[in-house]
Amino acid sequence: MSIANIVHPEACGSAELPGRERQEQTTVWAYAIIDNGVDDLAADLTWMTGVGGAPVRVAACSGLSMLVSDVSETQFGEAALRRNLENLDWLDEVARAHHHVIDAAARLFPLLPTRLATVYSSDAAACAALDERRAMLRGALRRVDGRVEWGVKAYAVPESETAAPRHARDGFAAGRDAASPDEDGAQATRGGTGLAYLRRRRAQLAAGRESRVAAVDAARTLHGALAGQADGARLHPPQSPQLSGVRLPMLLNAAYLVPADGAADFNAAVAARAAAHPELRIEVTGPWPPYSFVGDDDDGC
The missing domain is CATH 3.30.70 (Alpha-Beta Plaits)
Known part of the structure; x- marks a missing residue:
């Protein structure tokens, strides 16, 4: 069970029950x-x-x-x-x-x-x-x-771990960089190794930004699809790696209220989205009691 939402106790009242004897405090x-x-x-x-x-x-x-x-x-x-x-x-x-x-x-x-x-x-x-x-x-x-809670977390997967890195799909490769020697061997006139490094680095940074944007969009799409299939949804703040135990950036930390007999359909929907979005690592937990759906303000006091 996750303990990320623990709150310190607050007394919600102080009246004593009449006639109730208490041998100890x-x-x-x-x-x-x-x-x-x-x-x-x-x-x-x-x-x-x-x-x-x-x-x-x-x-x-x-x-x-x-x-x-x-x-x-x-x-x-x-x-x-x-x-x-x-x-x-x-x-x-x-x-x-x-x-x-x-x-x-x-x-x-x-x-x-x-x-x-x-x-x-x-x-x-x-x-x-x-x-x-x-x-x-x-x-x-x-x-x-008649409903239970399912938790879904989505993390951004580094582009280097996806099946086809973006720069490879776009045709970028070291052998085609301006630093590669031309037929005359005039590497120095093409910018030399220093310029080649800067160009590779710039391309890597651009690819990384595109990858992060794609992962955020995928997480947003995932939540919309699952919320549309559930009877209720709650978004929680992303957890730090210390709490989640995962070093990847968490993009989605959500809970979904699903009919107790709808587990197979819900998990199939998650699996389909995971297959369609390799830029995300998706974790599913549950079924849980409806911890996230106590009230409109998620207040469980």
């Missing part, structure tokens, strides 16, 4: 927003443990519910999270547990995943956050019902 870790109509199905997840090994439960609100766990404030409160999020080993373990709950639940009913490290002081605070955006969240739940 705890906070509520949120996994996903669900409709109240699936509470019975969600109750079957009580066997599952989530972040920190805590059992998963349902926090029922008015019209919507949330999958949550009670976790120690010492480890998962706001101050502790600010510190622990700097620990990559801790972060990886927590991210896996968070995704495990969401992935398992998404196989049973529609849900809207919350961002990693979304915490509330209590069930009442979580419900207050849901109440503020109830209409939008209900609409988003209807939109993702």
Whole structure:
């Protein structure tokens, strides 16, 4: 799972649930927003443990519910999270547990995943956050019902790695450069080796610019075609090589909302575009729960 969109937690409310006794200071870790109509199905997840090994439960609100766990404030409160999020080993373990709950639940009913490290002081605070955006969240739940997310990334492939470099297709070759000796052997009068180098270098730079422009156009075409086939699309900022693990420039980082039974058609469309655009290296991931389609503003709080 990619962790590029992790946000630091923000308390979305502070009211305490009346009558709820807390033996220790705890906070509520949120996994996903669900409709109240699936509470019975969600109750079957009580066997599952989530972040920190805590059992998963349902926090029922008015019209919507949330999958949550009670976790120690010492480890998962706001101050502790600010510190622990700097620990990559801790972060990886927590991210896996968070995704495990969401992935398992998404196989049973529609849900809207919350961002990693979304915490509330209590069930009442979580419900207050849901109440503020109830209409939008209900609409988003209807939109993702029966659909999954596919991720597509496209990178610019250097011209030297494509099947036919542009300068070769255009007939440019060292043997035809002005530096090549003519029939009289008058290389010096044709500009000499220095001028030949400059001409080759200029041609290489021009070919590189053309290659980059072609790759950008291809990525734009790819996104348009896939968005037209999907029920929703989101563009994310390109990732740095440190995050993506790929040294090539990332030109497209997108998510597409696709019917759960439409995986074959969607992947066939990606494959067809990849074959038509050797200037791109295309990666597909999924299917995922609809992480990118929580709301119009992609806000998962």
